[in-house]
Structure formats: C-alpha cells, structure tokens
Amino acid sequence: MKKKLLINTSFAIATIVLLIWIALLVFIEPWTAKKIEKGLNETLKDYTISIGQVNVSLIKCSIELEKIKILPKDSSIINSSFIKGEIASIKFNRINLWRAVFKKDVVISEVLVSSSKINGRVPFPEKSFPPVVSPFNIRIDRILFDGIDLNISNSLNAQSFWVKNGILKVQSLQIGKQDTIGLSIANQLDFGAKEFFSVSSDSMYSYKINGINYSAVSKTLAIDSLSIHPNFNDYDFTSKYAFQTNRYETVLCNVFAYNMNAADYLESKSITSNYIEIGTFDLNVFRDKRKEFKHIEKATFQDFIYSYKGILNIDSIGLLSGNVKFKVHAEKANQPGEISFNEIHAKIYKITNDTIYKIKSADLALKADAMLMGKSKLTVLLESKLFDSNNTFTVNGVLAGLEVKDLNPILEKTAFIYGAGKIDAMNFSFTANNTKATGKLTILYHGLNVVVKNKRTDDTTAFVEKFVSAIANSIIIDSNPIQGEKVRVGIIDYKRDPERFLFNYCFKSILSGIESSLVKNPKK
DSSP, X not given: OXXXXXXXXXXXXXXXXXXXXXXXXXIIHHHHHHHHHHHHHHHOTTEEEEEEEXXXXXXXXXXXXXXXXXXXXXXXXXXXXXXXXXXXXXXXXXXXXXXHHHXXXXXXXXXXXXXXXXXXXXXXXXXXXXXXXXXXXXXXXXXXXXXXXEEEEETTSSOEEEEEEEEEEEEEEEEOTTOEESGGGEEEEEEEEEEEEEEOTTSSEEEEEEEEEEETTTTEEEEEEEEEEESSOHHHHHHTSSBOXXXXXXXXXXXXXXXXXXXXXXXXXXXXXXXXXXXXXXXXXXXXTTSBOOOOOOOOHHHHHHTOXXXXXXXXXEEEEEEEEEEEEOTTOSSOEEEEEEEXXXXXXXXXXXXXXXXXXXXXXXXXXXXXXXXXXXXXXXXXXXXXXXXXXXXXXXXXXXXXXGGHHHHHHHTOEEEEEEEEEEEEEXXXXXXXXXXXXXXXXXXXXXXXXXXXXXXXXXXXXXXXXXXXXXXXXXXXXXXXXXXXXXXXXXXXXXXXOHHHHHHHHHHHHHHHHHBSSTTO
C-alpha cells in the first residue's frame, strides 16, 4: 500500500512539474515575451523591439531573452538618424521575486548580455546628458557584456566610433531610489576591446587603439598600441587650414597605467596614476610656415596643466624608447627641412593640478636624453616649482660631440646655409619664466665655416652667394677657444614670445646663447 502511495505521489509530482513546464512553454514564456516587447515599444516610440524567444526558470528564478532585434519603425529615417541592433541573448540569473513583488526592489545576482551588434547614426550632444534618477532601488551583483561590436557615427559631422569584440564587466552595482545613475555606482569596472577606432569631428584625424584592457582589481590599464593618424598627407592636411597648423602623426606601443581609476576618467575626465609607462613612442610633426601665422597667445606648459578640467595627478611617466622628427617648410624654401631626436629615454615627475601644492612645495621635473640627428647624445633636465606665480623653470643640458654637417638637413632648408666644422661639446643652463629666459651657454668647436645658398635655386656658386658667404664667415668666429685665449661663454638672453609654446621658447633661448658665442660682435 505504501509502495503504491509512493508511486502515485511521485507520478503526481512529475505530472505537476510537466504541466508547469508545458505552461511555461505554451503560456508564460510567450506571454512574458509579448509583455516585455509591448513595454519597450511603448517607451521607445521611434523603434521596434522584437524578442525571438524567452526562457523562464522558476527553480533558478531566471529569465533569458534571445534573438533581440532593434529596428527603426520608419525605414526612411535611415537616411538621417537611426539605430539598428541585434543582441544574441540577455540573461537575468537569480532574481529575487519576493523583493521585486512586495518591496519594489530590483535584486539580481547576475546579468549576462551576449554578442551585441549595434550600429547607427545619431546626433551627438554638445553638452552632457542631464542626470538620470533611479525610480527604485536596484542591486545587481554582476553584469557582463560579452562580444560588443559597436559602430556609431555622428549625423551632424564626420565623428564616429567603432568598438570591435569589446567586453565590459560591472561588479556590485547598487543604486538607491532617487540616486543619480552614473559610473560611480559600480564598485568595480573592468573593460577591454580588441580594437577601438574613432574619427575626429572635422575628419582630419583617425584614432586607433589595439588590445585595450582594464582591471579594476589591480587598477591597471594596458594598451598594446595607440595611434593618431592624419587622414591627409603633409601638404593636403595643411592646405585645409587658413593659418599655420602642426600636423601630428604618432604611435605609442606597450602602454601601462598603474593605480588608475578608469571610472573616474570616464565620468569626470580625472586622471590619477602612480606610474605610466610607454614602451615605444614615435612622433612626426610637419608645419608649413609659408602659410599665414595666426597671432594667438598660448598658455605656458604649467598653466596648461593647471587648467585641465578634471583632477590631474600623475606621480611619474616613463618613456623607454622614442623617436621624434620635426619637418618645417620655411618661407621661400623649395623643400622642408628636418631635425630629429632618436633613441629618446625620458621620465617626467609630478604632473598635477592639485591645489594643495599652492601651500606645499613640490617640483615638476623632466629628465631626458636623446641622440640629436641620430649622431650626438643630448641630455636635458627641466625643473619647475608647482604653482609658482611667474611659472619659473630651469633647464640644464649637455650635448656631446657633433659634426656641423649633420645639422645641414635643417640648416639648409630654414637658414639657407650649409655648415662645416666640429662641435666638440656644448652645455647650457638658463632660468625662464612668463617673460624672459636668462643664463649661460658654452659651446666648444673648431673649423666652423658656412656657405650661403640661393633660396630659389639652391645654388652656392653664384657671385652673390659667394659674397654673402664671405661676409658671414668674417663675422663668425671659427673656433672656441681661439688659440691662446680663454673659452668664451655665451649669454642666454631671450624674451618669451607669448604666441609660442615650450619647445620654441627653449630652442630660441639656447640659440641666443649660441649666437653670442659664434658672432664677433653679438650686439650687432
């Protein structure tokens, strides 16, 4: 009798489970799909949301939405602004039904979003969106977006973004009722992508990142490569501007930022890090000086740092290896001249806009060495006290031996001369501020000789060029020291041009010291 009762009970339970399962398949799951579709379509007036299938598990308290499609209701808007998308599945695991029904709280253990493909063209807002306030309490222990493919362009200009094979993990998401929804509500934020690509709003530059990964646990950002690539060659690029404009092309590889909070940057553009390491850095700069110069005052490098809109606090940045090339097409020159710095090693300390340093003493410092024109080692130390009212900084440097002819790629195209002779050594030290640079420079050299060339024909043998060359060599002292005399010390004395930035300020200051050493009568 007991055995028969057990069999009957087991059969009854199996029947109930089967009926519930059938009800889920036949009634509850389709009803849930239609209910969700209706709610979303009423909210999104311009778009249609379709859900291919809904899987409900009462035992696991989970809901899975599959084959979700987002399409514009009016196909004609594809010619202006639109969003189209497909999501393979969204799964909500371990939903707390009791709290959802009786307390109106959303408590979910896990949300998994798989294979999202979104593309579209929409107007990007010029200002940030108004804050969104949560209508109820939400707690989600873990959210995972896996396989994100995003391609969005701005319908107002050429700006666009593309994310390939992205991943986003959010841990311990908690939002209280009436709380503002933002990135700060997440306890941990991890993300990565195989590739990120962007085009600037004016279509002049493309930005590309390969292999980006961020871990909230270690607070480490790693990037395989980052490039800034102009979309036009040198002269096509500069021809699109009415005034002189620098064209930048750069590639950074093996970039690491340690103890960095990515959520702070994404939410408020704040950058904090103990140490940023750049494995390799290559930069090419081109400027066409035949175009008109736009007279605008530029901030000093210190004010540029202080005016950063977010929090900026980087203990140090290290460059393991770098190359920089400047190409300049001077007025009346036939071709551009160039100067290069190779095998650069550099470290920058204390880059910050923290106002605590208005009362606490600290220095920003740059230590660097490079091979000038790939031939001679140049070592530089720049130091600047933070929040100094005059933006004072000091520069000390040493240049090893160099053949003057190695500088001809820049001299012949900008100064229209060919140089010969040998620089045995050079050292300089100066202090500069908002208005002026003063200091001393010693350059040891011998056998200095120059030949002037014609700006139009590049000829050096015509009578005029020979005559000017003779005058130039009569003014220039061919060695330092002159036999039987002491070493001449040049005087650095240069008034800052407020329309130029740091590199030009330092170069012109050093050049003033070189001129006072080479010329017989510097005052003339």
